[in-house]
Amino acid sequence: MLRGVLAGLLAGALWGLVFVAPRMVAGLPPVDFAAGRFLAYGLVALVVVGFNRRPLPTARQALAAAGLSVLGFTGYYLLLVLAIRDAGTEVPALVIGTIPIWVMLLGKPGHLRWRALVPALVLTAAGLALMMALPADAGARPHFWRGILMATASLAAWTAFALLNSAWLKRHPGVNATDWANWLGLATGAGALLMWAVAGSGVAALRAHPQAGFFLALCLATGFGSAWLATILWNVASQRLPASLSGQLIVSETLFALAYSFAWDGAWPSAAQWAAVAMFTLGIVASIRAHRE
Structure with missing residues (x-):
């Protein structure tokens, strides 16, 4: 169980x-971030499969990977980036932070x-209640509630992914975790390429952007x-881990997202936000203890 918990926290x-x-990069459409990140993911998976001679999926496995890649990667992240564009970082991160409750x-x-x-x-729930006070600049964002709607849709997509992915892996214990990640990556990369071709910026526009190099580095870093x-x-x-426990570990994603956001903004959390972080952490500990009993 300890290895599973540590793996879940590091993923978060x-x-x-x-x-x-x-x-971190202004002036590019949200679809470019989603497509760039997952194209990088697909390229990494392609290199690993090709050079290490990893097995390829069967037709049924490839179909499962394609469906789950939309729920957990391209569709989920595109909705999330749209939410961040309209509502900022903190509130969408907290909406996503309710995933543990639904998965549990x-x-x-x-x-x-x-x-x-x-x-x-x-x-x-208490930690989320403390953190869900509207930010001071919410009224200055004309599409704030549209962003919350997008965040809610991304929440639904990833909750479905977490449950279906866990169930699929448990039904196929012979599938290596790395192989499954690579198969998901190949499907995600193909979907990202289609997304970029349909709705992304052209190559010339991306190259002309003043932060093109930094954007490429971000895509590679988040893709890998x-x-x-x-x-x-x-x-x-x-x-x-059981789905209810692994789902609870997704809280760590919210905690790290908030920490990175505060660091980027050069701001410290308020007392209420510190209390919420403590409650999130205690919630993880309580869930682990419940599953050990």
């Missing part, structure tokens, strides 16, 4: 980077009593670390 640390990355409720093992999960649920490596770590967690 890497995923948290994608919340602040779209704010929908993915609870049959032997685990609801009473055992109450402390973790209460702590997580926040997509390929984080997916391997999450697959390890999904194979070793």
Whole structure:
């Protein structure tokens, strides 16, 4: 269990980077960030599969990877980037932070009593309640609530991905976590290429952007670390832990996203935000203890 928990926490640390990355380069459409990140993920997966001679998926496995890649990668992240554009970083990160509650409720093992999960649920909900006060600049954002709607849609997509991906891996214990991450990467890269071809900026526009080099570096960093490596770590967690516990570990993504956002803005969290972080952390600990009983 410890290895699964550590893998889930590290995946959260890497995923948290994608919340602040779209704010680092101004003037590019959200689809460019989503497509660039996942094209990099697909290229990494292609290199690993080709050079290490990893097995290719069967037709049914490829179809499963294609469907899950939309839910957990291209569709989810495009919605999230649109939400960050309209509502900023903090509130969409907190909307996504409710994923543990939904995954815990929908993915609870049959032997685990609801009473055992109450402390973790209460702590997580209390932390979210503290953090969900509207930011001071919400009124200055004309499309703030549209951003919240986009964040909610991305929440639904990733919740479905977490449950379906965990169930698929448990039904196929012979599939290596790294191989599955690579197959998801190939499907995601193909979807990202289609997304960019349909709605992305042209090559000339990207090259002319004053931060083109930095944008490329961000795409490579988040494609390798926040997509390929984080997916391997999450697959390890999904194979070793019940869905209700692995879902609770997604709280770490929110915590890291907030930490990166505060660092980028050069601001310190308020007392209420520190209290919320403590409640999130205690919620993880309470969930781990509940699953050990």
